[in-house]
Amino acid sequence: xxxxxxxxxxxxxxxxxxxxxxxxxxxxxxxxxxxxxxxxxxxxxxxxxxxxxxxxxxxxxxxxxxxxxxxxxxxxxxxxxxxxxxxxxxxxxxxxxxxxxxxxxxxxxxxxxxxxxxxxxxxxxxxxxxxxxxxxxxxxxxxxxxxxxxxxxxxxxxxxxxxxxxxxxxxxxxxxxxxxxxxxxxxxxxxxxxxxxxxxxxxxxxxxxxxxxxxxxxxxxxxxxxxxxxxxxxxxxxxxxxxxxxxxxxxxxxxxxxxxxxxxxxxxxxxxxxxxxxxxxxxxxx
Numbered sequence: 001x002x003x004x005x006x007x008x009x010x011x012x013x014x015x016x017x018x019x020x021x022x023x024x025x026x027x028x029x030x031x032x033x034x035x036x037x038x039x040x041x042x043x044x045x046x047x048x049x050x051x052x053x054x055x056x057x058x059x060x061x062x063x064x065x066x067x068x069x070x071x072x073x074x075x076x077x078x079x080x081x082x083x084x085x086x087x088x089x090x091x092x093x094x095x096x097x098x099x100x101x102x103x104x105x106x107x108x109x110x111x112x113x114x115x116x117x118x119x120x121x122x123x124x125x126x127x128x129x130x131x132x133x134x135x136x137x138x139x140x141x142x143x144x145x146x147x148x149x150x151x152x153x154x155x156x157x158x159x160x161x162x163x164x165x166x167x168x169x170x171x172x173x174x175x176x177x178x179x180x181x182x183x184x185x186x187x188x189x190x191x192x193x194x195x196x197x198x199x200x201x202x203x204x205x206x207x208x209x210x211x212x213x214x215x216x217x218x219x220x221x222x223x224x225x226x227x228x229x230x231x232x233x234x235x236x237x238x239x240x241x242x243x244x245x246x247x248x249x250x251x252x253x254x255x256x257x258x259x260x261x262x263x264x265x266x267x268x269x270x271x272x273x274x275x276x277x278x279x280x281x282x283x284x285x286x
Contacts, residue, residue, distance in 0.1 A: 002086040003076060007095075010088055010135055017085070018046040023138035024084075025129060028052040029069040029183035033173035035082045037142040040170055042083035049136050050079050052089040057096065058124030069186050088136065095131060103127050106153050106160070112247045113240055113260060114149050114271065125150055126157050133165055141165050146172045146180045148258060148273045149247065172272070174200065180272045192265040195231040199263065202227045203274040206259055210276055215253045217241040228263060237262040237269070244275065253277070 004010045022041030026034050034050075041048045052075055059065035072089065079087055104126035109115070115122050133141060143151050151169045158167050173181050178200030179193070188196060202224040209220050221239050228234050242249050244258040253276060260273035 001076070001080040001084055004086060004088050005090055005094070007090065007135055010086075013086065014137060017049075020045045020139035021047045021049065021136065023132065023136045023141045024048070024050045025132050025141065025143070026050060026052055026075075027054045027068065027183065028075050029071050029186065030075045030078050031173075031181040031183065031185075033144050033146065033181040035078060036173050037144060037170055038079060038082040038084055040168070041140065041142050045140060047086075048084045049086045049088055049138065050084045051132050051136070052076075052087055053095065053128065053132075055095075055124055055128040056092055057127060058121050060118050060121065063118070064184075067187075069183055088132075095128065104130050104157060106157050109149065109152050109156065109247050112149070112242070113238060114262070117237055117262060122150070122153050126153055129154055130157065130161070130163075133163060138165055140168060142168050142170060144172065145169050146182065146272065148244075148260060152245070152247065172274075178203075180270075182270065184268055184270065187268040188265055192233055192268065195233045196263075196265045196270060198228050198231050198234060199261070199270065199272050202261075203259065203272075206276060207274070210253060217250045217253055217257070220253070220259075224259075224261070228261075233265055235264040237264065241276070 002013060004013055022045035024037045024041055038048060038050055052072065054068050054070065056065055076087055103123050105123055106126050110122040143154060145151065155167050158165060175181060177197050179196055205227055206220050206224055209223060214220060221241060224239055225236060228236055239261045240249060241253065241257050241259050244256055250257055256275060256277035258273055259276050262269060262271045
């Protein structure tokens, strides 16, 4: 597996990669969720690139950029085992050299949920993803459903800017207790991780209420709120039941709906989501 740390170095490497090429963008500290994307890319492409880049422009002033776990050597071993052909791991100054001042702004859906809670977050996400797509020039790029709003933003950017890449969004990978895998889970204490188990329990409650005929988004959100509030360590930032493509809040669940939430377990911020609607299997944005 080739490890490349400069844009110029990747430009020299890229012409020798047999098509199609798959890209899996990551910020490192890999888990089985990331590796499921790499394995899917390996199945569908002749060449697979994973990027490892902790993107400073998507972190806000109160976010955890300096604290974000960095496990580069371990990540490379995992990527090699999963079948990646190359890792693109640039330094921040390679992606944002002196004088850098060009940004990608995706409107509409970035103003809600994570965009409302973390101003400029999606500007940083869209900018770095476009840069990675331009550098790697993949035929296919793979993202996880856990970051559902991010997936929608990237889909919209790709459509609006006529990018010649197929964006694929793959299901959330969860641990044995149903908690979505996340690099930030490493911050959780044993008690905080146990409390975070209320999140998948809340999703099951919502699904059960819908199955029993409850279609009021407000009542379902109230029930989810009460369940999460049973754990004092959890602090709710938002709970949303929205259209899975526009993210506009729904009052009545009469079509597929995205239940998403952000909570803090201690000092660790967790996001997660599930699709509400029997038999609906498409990913948001597709």
